[in-house]
Amino acid sequence: MPDTPSDSVAPFDSVVSRLRAAGCVFAEDEVRLLGAAARTPAELDAMVDRRAAGLPLEHVVGWADFCGLRVRVGPGVFVPRRRTEFLVRRAAALAPPRPVVLDLCCGSGALGAALVAGLGSDGCELHAADIEPESVRCARRNVGPLGGRVHEGDLFDALPADLRGRVDVLLCNVPYVPSAEVALLPPEARDHEPLVALDGGADGLGVLRRVTAEASGWLAPGGRLLFETSERQVRDALDAVARGGLAPETARCDELYATVVIGTKSL
Known part of the structure; x- marks a missing residue:
């Protein structure tokens, strides 16, 4: 055309x-x-x-531009935001050689796919997981060509037991919008993306706390958890990371208006 x-x-x-x-x-x-x-x-x-x-443009054309990749998306699948590219860049800077990568709450699988594609898929082990069947189907189309595996289920319950204690980079794009504010989101999001990918509970950090409570058991020594949050939630997010036994820190990108929290497991 x-x-x-x-x-x-x-x-x-x-x-x-x-x-x-x-x-x-x-x-x-x-x-x-x-x-x-x-x-x-x-x-x-x-x-x-x-x-x-009102259908999101990415759902209409069937793909989203993310970290230079054409990531497949479709109706009922969360569209990766440009600000989240900062999370992937931070993960790439911190990843060890030949990392085991886990993209939890993966949606389309964009984060894991972009990270492994940027690092070079040779030697990387990539896993992704989501609770939404449509997201799992979509993620398999993006992660599969990179040799990755996608699992369906609720957070860590979806994962194979042999992954425990081996994850070097845990990317987790958790929902962090407080329940009462979901109705204030643009119609493209609230009407066409899965609620489970948007609604983070009463204060927006309900899902995050579940992740930080278990993340340490899945991380390898020196492994890192990275997730995005809002500026007003940073203090509580850092507290959740510390309570989970990880050393917390933040990284910010003013250009993309992005805030990333990083939790590191001790060696």
């Missing part, structure tokens, strides 16, 4: 105006992406309809 709609569909400016009216801030860029993804004018019309109705 060309970068702009063909003569058999509405003119480019008309489609842009329609997406703008639907609340799409970067309507011109979105129309170009939709035009490149569609195989026929009829398919483009249908994609524009879905986008104007």
Whole structure:
């Protein structure tokens, strides 16, 4: 497909105006992406309809750009955010050679896939897990080509026992939105992404506390847990990491407005 709609569909400016009216801030860029993804004018019309109705752009085109990878996503799957690229960069800087990597609460598997792709998949052992069946199916499409395995279940319950004590890098994109604030999220998120990937409980840290309570048992000596949180939750998140027996620290990226908490298991 060309970068702009063909003569058999509405003119480019008309489609842009329609997406703008639907609340799409970067309507011109979105129309170009939709035009490149569609195989026929009829398919483009249908994609524009879905986008104007509020479906996330990534769900419409079937992929998200994350750390330079084209990560497959689809309806009912959490879309990886650009700010989370900072978490992957920090993990890459801290990872030992030939690491065992675990992407917990993996969604599409974007974090684990991006980390291992960046490090070079040779010698890496990659696992991912999620409780949502649709996310597990999606993650297998992203993680499988890198030799990774995806497990279905609730947090650490999903994992094979032989992984215990061997994980060098535990990436965990836990939900951290307080339950009362989920309704305030943009419609693209609250209406089209799984609630379990958004709702972190009363203070937003319910799932995180479950992770930090068990993470040490799955980490190798010197292994690290990395997760994203909000600025206002940092103190409580650091406390949860320390209570789990890990040495806590934070890393921040002003450009991406990202805050990452790191917990390290002692050698």
